[in-house]
Amino acid sequence: MQLHSGDVGFYWQFGPEKTAAALRIWRRDGRIMGVGLIDGPDLVRLAVAPEAQEDDALARQMAEDVTRPERGVLSADAANVEALWGGRFREALQEDGWVPDEPWIPMVRDLSEPVADGGLRIEVVGAERVEERVAVHRGAFKGSKFDAERWRAMAAGTPYANARCLVGYDDQGAAVAATTVWSAGPGRPGLVEPLGVHSNHHGRGYGKAIAVAAAAALRDMGASSATVCAEGANAAAVATYRAAGFQPRPEVRDLRRIG
The missing domain is CATH 3.40.630.30 (Gcn5-related N-acetyltransferase (GNAT))
Incomplete structure (x- = not known):
């Protein structure tokens, strides 16, 4: 489970300008490798390109960006990241002191x-x-x-x-x-x-x-x-x-x- 186009679509109820303002992207060589949707005051919901799930450099960059408020992803008071996939990014966040929160059950x-x-x-x-x-x-x-x-x-x-x-x-x-x-x-x-x-x-x-x-x-x-x-x-x-x-x-x- 990752951030889906439908998640962005449902957020669009707030209008295109607010939706655009809530999106964050990570690029490499002009290609989008990660996407985040700031969904409410204290949560960012994320997705990464499937082939980049074990990319250490991308994981560390994203982890640093969501942890440091001045990077414009989460504020100093914000505390939650939705990254519902296995891979290097979750490991990098936990190495920085983030801990698992409430469980979700993906269903297919x-x-x-x-x-x-x-x-x-x-x-x-x-x-x-x-x-x-x-x-x-x-x-x-x-x-x-x-x-x-x-x-x-x-x-x-x-x-x-x-x-x-x-x-x-x-x-x-x-x-x-x-x-x-x-x-x-x-x-x-x-x-x-x-x-x-x-x-x-x-x-x-x-x-x-x-x-x-x-x-x-x-x-x-x-x-x-x-x-x-x-x-x-x-x-x-x-x-x-x-x-x-x-x-x-x-x-x-x-x-x-x-x-």
């Missing part, structure tokens, strides 16, 4: 085979039904400020060209579950971010159904797999994704600065 569903219907009526929604999409999201994530204006900003972003918003409806036609799925291009892993069931409709299997629908949509878009990362402490989310055919991988942890 292979999409080489067709995905069966999940049993919930699913619609791909756009601007004409944005209020339903927003209502489910806010009902699923307490305290969320996601609204129609933010949805429109997200949908106008470059990454959304390869994304879809799905809403699930119960037998009475009520919008009960929703998700956004993000493709990184044919043959590449797709991302489910976010996915939620309205709090008024928990316990009826809608989470599994919308997760199955997310996998089916990504397969239609040519993705090789559907991926999601669940909090290790959220046993219900892990169980829901497992029921939808997502297989857990070994847990990974953010890194936290102490002192």
Whole structure:
């Protein structure tokens, strides 16, 4: 699991200028080797080129940059790095005193085979039904400020060209579950971010159904797999994704600065 184009796409709800300001890149010979998204006041989410995961020079440069506030990645008060892959960078940070934080469970569903219907009526929604999409999201994530204006900003972003918003409806036609799925291009892993069931409709299997629908949509878009990362402490989310055919991988942890 690394920073995905869909992570950047969901952040685009704050507008292109703020998204650009939140991005950091590391280059070598004109090629981008690492990407970071400053997601909130104290977290940077990272990815590196696959062939560079054991690159010592890159790892040490990135570790120094995220540790020293004057480099413009994290402030002096910021304390968290999401680098959910093995490799030299994590080792370099831990050598500098960073410690593992709360566990996350990467979960993957292979999409080489067709995905069966999940049993919930699913619609791909756009601007004409944005209020339903927003209502489910806010009902699923307490305290969320996601609204129609933010949805429109997200949908106008470059990454959304390869994304879809799905809403699930119960037998009475009520919008009960929703998700956004993000493709990184044919043959590449797709991302489910976010996915939620309205709090008024928990316990009826809608989470599994919308997760199955997310996998089916990504397969239609040519993705090789559907991926999601669940909090290790959220046993219900892990169980829901497992029921939808997502297989857990070994847990990974953010890194936290102490002192």
